[in-house]
Every structure is written in C-alpha cells, then in structure tokens.
Amino acid sequence: MKAAVYYENGGPDVFRYEDVADPDCHAKGVVIRVEAVSIEGGDTLNRLRGALVTKPHVVGYQAAGEIVQIGEAVTNLKVGQKVVTTGAFGSHATLRAVAARSAWPIPEGMDVRVAACVPIPFGTAHECLFEFGRLQKGEVVLVQAGASGVGIAAIQLAARAGAAMVLATASSDERLEKLKGLGLTHGINYDRDDVVTEVMRLTDNKGADVIVDPVGGAILQSSILSLAYRGRVSMVGQAGREPMKVDVSTMMGGNRSLSGVFLGAEIGTDRVYNLIQGLIGDVAKGELKVVIDRAFKLSEAAEAHRYIESRQAVGRVLLVP
Numbered sequence: 001m002k003a004a005v006y007y008e009n010g011g012p013d014v015f016r017y018e019d020v021a022d023p024d025c026h027a028k029g030v031v032i033r034v035e036a037v038s039i040e041g042g043d044t045l046n047r048l049r050g051a052l053v054t055k056p057h058v059v060g061y062q063a064a065g066e067i068v069q070i071g072e073a074v075t076n077l078k079v080g081q082k083v084v085t086t087g088a089f090g091s092h093a094t095l096r097a098v099a100a101r102s103a104w105p106i107p108e109g110m111d112v113r114v115a116a117c118v119p120i121p122f123g124t125a126h127e128c129l130f131e132f133g134r135l136q137k138g139e140v141v142l143v144q145a146g147a148s149g150v151g152i153a154a155i156q157l158a159a160r161a162g163a164a165m166v167l168a169t170a171s172s173d174e175r176l177e178k179l180k181g182l183g184l185t186h187g188i189n190y191d192r193d194d195v196v197t198e199v200m201r202l203t204d205n206k207g208a209d210v211i212v213d214p215v216g217g218a219i220l221q222s223s224i225l226s227l228a229y230r231g232r233v234s235m236v237g238q239a240g241r242e243p244m245k246v247d248v249s250t251m252m253g254g255n256r257s258l259s260g261v262f263l264g265a266e267i268g269t270d271r272v273y274n275l276i277q278g279l280i281g282d283v284a285k286g287e288l289k290v291v292i293d294r295a296f297k298l299s300e301a302a303e304a305h306r307y308i309e310s311r312q313a314v315g316r317v318l319l320v321p
C-alpha cells in the first residue's frame, strides 16, 4: 500500500510518501480501503513527539472507507460495507486494519468524507460536556479553541442541549465569524482579549458552568479562572503545545472541578461505541454538522499538516488517497 510515513518525530517535513507492506487482518478485525482521512489534532502532536510504534511509522487516528477484508470472527460487518474507523495509528495510508470494535457502519447515502470526521471530535465533545461536564439545560458553556474539530462539535452539542449561552474562543475574529450559525452566542478572540475578563463580562460575573478545554497551558489557567460556582472544566488536550502549569487555588472555595477526559480509555465500551454510532446518525440526518475546511491528497500529508499548524483551518482537513 501507499502511506504517508515518517522515520523520526518532527515538523511536517518528516513525512515521506512511500510503499509499505499491506496491513494484516486480525481474526476480530477488518481492513478498509481508505477513502478519506480526517486529520485529528492528536495526529499533528503525535508526529511532533509521539512514539513511533511502527517503523516507518504511519500516524493517524481516524479514517473512513470500504471494507475489503474481514476477520473470521467478525459477524456484524461485511466486505463492501462503508465504515468509519479509529485506532491508535495507521490512518494516513491507502489501507488500514482495525478491530471490528473500532469500525462504525456509515448510514446509507451518507458522504464518506463527512462520516470520516465524526467519531473522535463528536464523541470527545460529548464526553466533555455530558459524561464529565454534567451539562444541564440553561447552563453557560465555554468552548476553548472553538474552531477546532472538538470545538465545533462541542458548540453544536451544547446549543442542542439547551445551554443558556455558548461562548467560544479562537485566535482571530475571522475564525470566530465562521462559528456563527453553529450555535455560538459570543466569540472571544483570545489572541487579543483576556478570556477571563470577557467571560465574566458576558455572564454578569457569574462565569461559565461547563468549560471544554482542548488547548491546555496558559489557556487552561484561563478556563479555571472563568468557572462559575460549582463549574466544571473538562481538560481534553494540549493543542497549545505548552507545559501544563496551573494554579488550582480558586477551585476549592467555589466547589469547582477539573476533569481530565480521554476518549480512548472508554471508546471500546458499549456505551461509547453506541454513543458514536448515534452521533454519526445525527450528522447523517443533518441534526449536527461536520465542517470540512479543505482536502489534500494523501501524498500531500506534509502540506496538510503544515496548513493545520498555521492555524488557518476551521474544522477538519482531510487527506484523500
């Protein structure tokens, strides 16, 4: 198969487009012919500093396509079926092997490229808001990095759940503008304005009840300081690429909490598998929207990663073999 591979961690230039051995199909797994790779935020971080568990390493969490091979123990899927898959690595290739448990059937008529973008961002945002954030109707939500894959999902899910206000941050006014229509109430340009000051101004000094933070570093500190009484932060990523040094001294007095959220730890459970299948269905029905910024060829993985790291993309960037 063809794959975008690398032999060492580093910037986007480490990618090579090469022939590598086809993946083996596990008895409990499937192999898909990849039609669309959704480049996840974690893929860029893994390329930069993640473990090279294969050599050359094929990075990537999420891709969709058609099943071309099926393990003898798999009874719920069939060759020719379209699925979206997740896994610890291996999406940036023309073929991908995953456990059948990590393949979700794509509803008839749904665009494979759209389906390719659903499981991780929407599943993660849902976990942040509801499972760990315990969001209730009428509460105020703040989504840090609202133009990210996780952020765009979180804005929509919070609005759909009846949040009183959905606030989101992004690094420019243009990026915030593109979030209008997804359920955003107010945008905060965190490159220019102080997040805590803006959240307090917009909430009559009450703060936000639930905060989704995929950025970390100094932004995580602003999340903690933006919390309402009994507010909850779901800390879910390190897109800011900064060390996590935070002062939690304001948490106790306000009965506030900070949860780490890792979808991967529970993605294999029936609960999360079914949650993700439901979210794919909601997107297929048009109740939730996938935002695709642009698509590159698989052979252009370096350009695609460079584009994402330039912080111009709003929503997903795809690779298409």
Ligand SMILES: NC(=O)c1ccc[n+]([C@@H]2O[C@H](COP(=O)([O-])OP(=O)(O)OC[C@H]3O[C@@H](n4cnc5c(N)ncnc54)[C@H](OP(=O)(O)O)[C@@H]3O)[C@@H](O)[C@H]2O)c1
Residues within 6 Å of the ligand: 039, 040, 041, 042, 043, 045, 120, 121, 124, 145, 146, 147, 148, 149, 150, 151, 169, 170, 171, 172, 175, 214, 215, 236, 237, 238, 239, 240, 241, 261, 262, 263, 264, 308, 309, 311, 313, 315
């Ligand atoms: N724990 C989990 O289960 C889980 C699951 C999914 C994702 N994640 C993590 O969540 C984070 C976001 O994932 P994603 O897929 O939503 O990412 P994404 O779509 O690639 O977006 C990342 C966003 O981060 C913002 N950002 C802030 N500082 C940045 C920097 N120094 N360099 C690049 N971007 C920066 C950018 O928006 P602005 O320019 O507007 O700031 C960008 O849109 C990643 O760290 C990912 O690993 C964790």
